Amino acid sequence: MRVLVTGASGYIGSRLVASLLNAGDNVCAASRKPETLTRFDWWHDVDTCALDAGDPLSLREGFEQAGDVEVVYYLVHAIGQADYRSQDLTSARQLAEAAAAAGVRRIVYLGGFVPEGEELSEHLASRADVGEALSVDGVEVVWLRAAIVIGAGSTSYEMLRYLADRLPVLPLPSWLSHPVQPIAVDDVLFYLLAARSTVPPGSYDIGGPDTVPYQDLLFAYVEAAGLTRVGLRTPGVPTGLAGRVIGKIIPIPDALAEDLVGSLHNTMTTSEDRIVDVVGEPEGGRTTIAEAMLRSVQGRVGTPPGVSELKDPLRLAVTDAAWSGGDASVIRRYGVAASSKPTWDLFESLGARSLLYSWPVAAVVRTNLDVVDSVSGRTRSAIRRLLDDKNREA
Numbered sequence: 001m002r003v004l005v006t007g008a009s010g011y012i013g014s015r016l017v018a019s020l021l022n023a024g025d026n027v028c029a030a031s032r033k034p035e036t037l038t039r040f041d042w043w044h045d046v047d048t049c050a051l052d053a054g055d056p057l058s059l060r061e062g063f064e065q066a067g068d069v070e071v072v073y074y075l076v077h078a079i080g081q082a083d084y085r086s087q088d089l090t091s092a093r094q095l096a097e098a099a100a101a102a103g104v105r106r107i108v109y110l111g112g113f114v115p116e117g118e119e120l121s122e123h124l125a126s127r128a129d130v131g132e133a134l135s136v137d138g139v140e141v142v143w144l145r146a147a148i149v150i151g152a153g154s155t156s157y158e159m160l161r162y163l164a165d166r167l168p169v170l171p172l173p174s175w176l177s178h179p180v181q182p183i184a185v186d187d188v189l190f191y192l193l194a195a196r197s198t199v200p201p202g203s204y205d206i207g208g209p210d211t212v213p214y215q216d217l218l219f220a221y222v223e224a225a226g227l228t229r230v231g232l233r234t235p236g237v238p239t240g241l242a243g244r245v246i247g248k249i250i251p252i253p254d255a256l257a258e259d260l261v262g263s264l265h266n267t268m269t270t271s272e273d274r275i276v277d278v279v280g281e282p283e284g285g286r287t288t289i290a291e292a293m294l295r296s297v298q299g300r301v302g303t304p305p306g307v308s309e310l311k312d313p314l315r316l317a318v319t320d321a322a323w324s325g326g327d328a329s330v331i332r333r334y335g336v337a338a339s340s341k342p343t344w345d346l347f348e349s350l351g352a353r354s355l356l357y358s359w360p361v362a363a364v365v366r367t368n369l370d371v372v373d374s375v376s377g378r379t380r381s382a383i384r385r386l387l388d389d390k391n392r393e394a
Contacts, residue, residue, distance in 0.1 A: 002026045003196065004066050004104075006051065006095070007075030009036060011153050012110060012188065014319060016073060017042050018308045019189045025196075028066040032058075040319055041306030053091035059098035071196045072099050074109045074134060077126070084259075085126040092133035099139055106140040108195045110188070113145050113205060113268050121239075121263040131203065142195040143203040144188075144275075147268035148217070150208075150292040151185035151313060153320030155252065156260060157221075157296065161326055162250035164222050169230050173237040176215040181207035181269040184287035184295075186313050194279040204278075205270035210289045214264060217289065224293035239265050251323040287314075 003020055007013040008029035020027050021042055029037055030051040037043050051062030053076050063069065074095060077088050099107055111127035114120070120128065131143040148156040163170065183206055191199075191206045212220075215231065222229045243261030247254035287295075295314040304325070307317040316325045 001071065001196065002028070002067065002069050003071045003073065004028045004030055004049075004063075004069045005073045005075065006030045006053065007073075007077075009040070009319075010075055011151075011155070011320060012149070012185070012192075013073070013075045014040055014042075014307045014317065015185065015189060015310075015313050016075070016192055017046060018310075019193055019313075021045050021308070023193060028069065030062060030066070041308045053095045054087060056094050056098070059094055060101070063098055063102035063104075066102075069099075069102065069104055071106045071108060072104050073192070073196075074107055074130075077130070085122060085129065088126050089129045089133055092130040096134045096136040096139065100136050104139055106142065106196065106201070107134050108142045108144070108192065109134055110144050110146065110192065112263070113147055113266075113270070115267045115269075116271065118266055121259075121266055123259045123263045124266060140201040142199050142201055144191055144195060145203060145205050146183050146188060147180055147207065148182040149185050149188055150182050150287075150289070150296060152296045152316035153324045154185060155256065155321075158321075158324045158326075159246065159250060159252060159257060159260065160218055160221050161225075162252070163246065164218060164225065164227060164229060165326055166249065167229070169232050170215075170218060170222075171234040171237070171242075172215050172231045173239075173242060174233075174235045175239060175265045176218070177213045178265065178267060179211050179269050180214050180217060181211040182217060182289060182292075183208040184292035184314060187282055187286050189313060190282040191275060191279070194275075198279050199275065200278065204275040205272055206275055207270040207273075208289065208292070209286045211269050212289065220289050220293045221297075224290070224297050239263075253323075 003025050005013055005017055005020070005027060008017050009031055013029075017027055017029055017040070026047075027045075028047040028049055029040075029043075030049050031037055032050065032052045034048040034050050037046075037048055047066070049062045049065040050058065051066075052058040072095070074092070076091065077084070096107065109131055111131050112124045114124065114128045114131075131141075131145075134143070135141050148154075150157050152158075152161075187208060188206065191204075219229070219231070239262050240258070242264075243258035244254075246261055247257035250257065292314060295312050298312065299315045304316045304318040304320070305311075307319055310317055
């Protein structure tokens with residue numbers, strides 16, 4: 001089957017490409033800048049095409065370059081950017097029209113739950129808009145709706161990780177008592193693969209086997225990571241304020257953190273379970289929260305492998321977002337880059353591991369390294385611009 005994956009460089013998209021290749025599919029990975037896909041270890045096994053869902057001309061040329069595509073996975077979104085809801089809606093409409101013109105049979109979209117009778121956050125409302133916009137005459141749509149995806153590298157998971165790693169006392173606003181039904185990324189991949197052929201068109205909620213309050217999910221990570229943390233009730237804290245504060249104390253981009261936290265006042269549980277009736281469950285059953293958390297903290301020592309080489313999709317891949325993986329993992333990446341792997345391994349063996357990777361030292365060291373890296377990056381950019389200006393003058 002010829003499959004086009006948009007958002008192939010993202011957390012879900014990169015793992016989906018690896019899963020599709022393992023299933024024997026013919027994959028075309030799409031990106032606005034295809035050259036950025038060369039960092040993935042599956043790059044030599046796929047075709048690539050330049051495709052910007054916000055640009056009608058790019059869409060038309062991208063589908064021409066991709067060739068005879070049967071199924072398109074729509075995994076792009078602009079959350080964290082200004083006016084992302086409008087951008088996402090426009091991009092979805094344009095892609096659906098381009099897919100129909102290219103003769104695509106089916107679009108598979110991974111979005112969020114749409115709880116009935118509740119005022120949706122901007123994030124969830126945007127995801128719902130996209131699901132509706134993708135429906136055009138002539139193209140089947142399978143819309144999978146999920147809550148938090150558990151797995152190292154997932155933005156929601158990394159928010160939990162950093163909060164638990166960095167705060168010895170965890171604030172517990174009243175809305176953290178709301179129920180959530182998260183799903184492990186391996187189960188997400190199972191349903192995404194099934195959606196390309198087995199699942200009839202329509203919308204389906206997908207969730208894991210456990211429904212718990214948000215605060216229990218946070219402490220499930222605490223237990224899996226072997227931490228000792230205390231919860232402190234903090235009633236009266238709105239999600240907007242919490243999002244702004246969280247964005248300042250963890251390394252995830254501020255706007256992204258704020259948009260995601262803004263959805264925590266919504267009930268995030270499945271309203272139906274029809275997809276299980278259609279395709280069943282993964283072998284061994286759906287992954288529990290406790291198992292997912294335990295598996296996600298495995299392999300934290302050393303450089304993460306490529307996404308195709310992951311022993312478990314819940315573990316961190318080297319191509320996941322630069323801010324993901326926790327403080328200890330990122331400190332090690334900086335250390336190896338600044339010296340060499342053998343040198344840093346020796347440094348760790350002499351006591352650096354127990355010192356640098358412990359709380360609160362890890363958070364302090366990581367924060368300062370991020371600042372240095374940011375400043376040096378801006379300095380390098382300024383020097384390049386200065387040299388370019390001088391070359392043009394010459």
